[in-house]
Amino acid sequence: MGFSYGYNRAETLKDYHTGRELTMMLIDIVSRGGNLLLDIGPAADGTIPVVMEERLEQIGNWLIPNGEAIYGTHAWTEPRQWSEGKVPVMEDSSS
Amino acid sequence: MSEYDIKKMIDTPPAGYARVDAFFTAKANTVYAILPRWPGSQATLRKIPRARRRTCDASRNGRISQMGTQRAEYRRHDTPSQRRPRGLRPQGRDLARMVLIQSLPLAILLCIVTMLGWGSWANTQKLAGKEKWPFELFYWDYAIGVFLFSLIFAATLGTLGSDGPNVFQNHRAGGTRLHLAPPCSAE
Numbered sequence: 001m002g003f004s005y006g007y008n009r010a011e012t013l014k015d016y017h018t019g020r021e022l023t024m025m026l027i028d029i030v031s032r033g034g035n036l037l038l039d040i041g042p043a044a045d046g047t048i049p050v051v052m053e054e055r056l057e058q059i060g061n062w063l064i065p066n067g068e069a070i071y072g073t074h075a076w077t078e079p080r081q082w083s084e085g086k087v088p089v090m091e092d093s094s095s
Numbered sequence: 096m097s098e099y100d101i102k103k104m105i106d107t108p109p110a111g112y113a114r115v116d117a118f119f120t121a122k123a124n125t126v127y128a129i130l131p132r133w134p135g136s137q138a139t140l141r142k143i144p145r146a147r148r149r150t151c152d153a154s155r156n157g158r159i160s161q162m163g164t165q166r167a168e169y170r171r172h173d174t175p176s177q178r179r180p181r182g183l184r185p186q187g188r189d190l191a192r193m194v195l196i197q198s199l200p201l202a203i204l205l206c207i208v209t210m211l212g213w214g215s216w217a218n219t220q221k222l223a224g225k226e227k228w229p230f231e232l233f234y235w236d237y238a239i240g241v242f243l244f245s246l247i248f249a250a251t252l253g254t255l256g257s258d259g260p261n262v263f264q265n266h267r268a269g270g271t272r273l274h275l276a277p278p279c280s281a282e
Contacts (some may be wrong), residue, residue, distance in 0.1 A: 017101075024101045027129050029117040057183070069127035073120035081128075081141060085113035 001055050007041030016051060019058025025058060027071070033075030105131040193265075194256030 001022055002008065017025070024039070029036045030085035040052045061072060108114040116131040117140060128140055196202045216237060223233050253262035 021101050021189075024105050024131060026265065027118045027131075028101060028104070028115075030128070031120050066129070068111055068128055069120050073122040076119040076121035078119055080115045080119070082113040083116050085108070086111050087113050088103070088108070093147040 001038060001040060001052060005039050006083050007043050007049065013051065016055065017042075019062075022055055023062045025057050028079075029039065030070050030073060031075060031079040189259050191254040192253045192256050193254065193259045193261050212247040 001017050004011065008015075026036045026038075040048060040056070042048055070092045099165050103109065103112075103114075115131060116129070116134075117138075120127045120129065128138075130138060177248055196205060219237065223236075247261040253265075
């Protein structure tokens with residue numbers, strides 16, 4: 001959820017995705033039929049850095065009321081609805 | 096744009112590009128539309144079949160709002176007129192803050208000043224003169240002096256800065272237990 005896969009003490013808050021971004025990543029992946037693999041890097045003493053814990057809590061708090069649309073679901077015929085404008089070419093090549 | 100950047104997809108698309116208005120998931124006979132932003136009074140969902148639908152608003156931690164059945168001719172439905180959550184407001188008046196050193200040279204300089212503090216007991220005792228000033232009185236003078244200095248620092252470096260909590264907030268965070276802790280009973 002930060003810049004590095006593991007714990008990197010040089011990371012600052014700017015390197016971290018916000019809770020909203022991570023939640024959106026989860027939604028985006030699930031809407032395309034996938035699972036989100038999210039790395040958190042424990043510190044050297046095994047503790048989970050508070051900033052990472054907070055992000056996980058934020059995703060969890062969103063899932064409490066909205067998990068019905070995430071758990072046990074599968075991809076629909078279309079994963080996304082785009083607004084007016086040019087639809088970017090995504091690496092998954094779906095619209 | 097072939098990279099995967101969720102921010103560009105939902106919030107800040109490059110000029111001329113579209114952004115995601117809704118994500119869809121499905122389960123049994125239900126299609127879920129998850130909206131990244133609160134859509135206002137109405138949300139238009141294209142290409143949705145007649146089915147029981149629910150929409151989750153991802154723009155906040157709201158409950159799942161039960162949507163009415165779709166009016167096929169319009170392909171849109173009304174969102175419930177819920178009040179938006181109030182933004183976080185600073186509690187009370189914005190109090191003064193403490194001085195936090197941001198530059199490295201100044202921090203090192205203050206470290207050296209701290210070392211003067213190490214020797215303050217021995218040096219001031221030497222200055223007072225062991226013969227002229229009794230130890231007991233020096234002890235009291237030193238303790239009261241340190242306490243007064245702490246008050247001075249609290250009123251200056253602790254409140255005249257621009258960052259972090261001020262001295263009063265720090266005291267509150269410490270709680271009263273810390274100040275009024277009873278002596279531990281030795282067992």
